[in-house]
Amino acid sequence: MEKHENVTSFSSKDISEFCRQAKQPSPSNISLCFTSNVKKGLLMGVSDKKDGMLAYEITRSGNAFIESYKGAEKNAPSRKAASKKIKESPELEVLKISVDDLNLSKYIDIHSLDRTEDQALLILKIYSTEGGSSSLSPEEIVAILKNKFNIPANEVKFRTALSRSKPKVDTEKVGGKLKYKLMKPGEKYLTELADKIAP
Template sequence: MTNRIKIKFGQIEFEAEGDSELIEREREQFFSLLPQAMLSVSPSITVIEQPKPSVDILLDTDTPQQSLPTGQTYESLITFLKAKNFQSDVERVLGVAYYIDQIEKSGPVTAREIETKLLEARQGKPSNTSHVINQNIKKGYLYEHSEKKEGVKSFFVLQAGIDYCESYVPTDNTSKKKDVKLRKLRVTKESSLLQFSLDELNLEKYIDVSSIENFVEQALVIMLIYTNEKNIEYFSYLDIESVMKQKFKISATNRKVRYVFDKGGTKFDKKIEKGITYHRMLSGAIREAESIVTREQNKLI
């Protein structure tokens, strides 16, 4: 589609014909040169206030005409931002620039003006507004004005930015389920030996294990009890740690239990099943455990 644009600004006229991108580039160049052109026409003017030019856009008669978007009216910036519900700082900054430039007709805009407007609208301002503006420039939504405003850089909204704001569809957050990060629950494995009650172990035949001062000896006696009373052959580290802590109320850790078997050495038979290490009491470990029981029983006589 071929478009034509004609701009009249006092004695200065601008006219271009072509596609929308070409017209946009020509329009930007015209506005950048406009202050100098006005000085040459009216050299006596020292302060130039640039009113909004009247723009006549003419479409070729051989192409279907398209009506310009009429837009929606907003009572304030607050209602505008609420209606649009922009989701990112880049979108919000562009939206405020659009509101100042296109709705309030107060463009071009500065970073300071955008921040002030956001605060007035009770919106949080970006941590680095200039960076967000540069992101909009890279997207082709904003363009740096050739003239500074109040001594700082100023920007105006390009047609792509205008189209983006006017066609922006608000996101309905209420219809979306929030992503919930599920914390992985630590599965605590329990030893199968915990199923046996203390009454089933016939502890009266032995001694009070908690009265033994040495941790290694405590573990040996407990293994002897389960071997004799429940015919348990192989014990895992978890088995010993679990029954010592939960059944006999003895402070035990995996590290302490490992030391028992490391110290015992050849007194235990060792096997590994599905990545789990098991130990079985051999005759040397059984004799040592029995001697500990006998020793402690003799103390009570």
């Protein structure tokens, strides 16, 4: 938008409109994306609102990130190959739940967590309370992080972290797959973690 449309600041409405013009799906929770990228230093708020909405602009760090992303994209597999791969994998049921239905304001901002175990426990808590999923597999947790929160995740790392998380979690077999569910020690740990993070 900044380079092609000469737009220096933008709001949620601008992003939705630009996605529509580009014939691309709009993010499910644009406000959450803004908040996350402000915390990462990639965006910053501007004093003037646009159409009564909060507006943002890209920081120097944000521009540097975009340029590095472009470089990585050149070395990535072709879109056609990636599209084919996606079509071959059926969508997981947990991905059908909208981020807007998860009441994320009640929980720690997952983008503020660096530890694999902490991210996994928080996803288990959110999806057991808000998403109706009493247990999740490492594959499902990784898919949620990637598709719903735009967080890079490695299934092997999450599988290892969860296997070492007892008694915070317990396991059960569902449809032949090993899944993890959050237990009382895990609930207590997340409450203490939230207290530490809270300003």
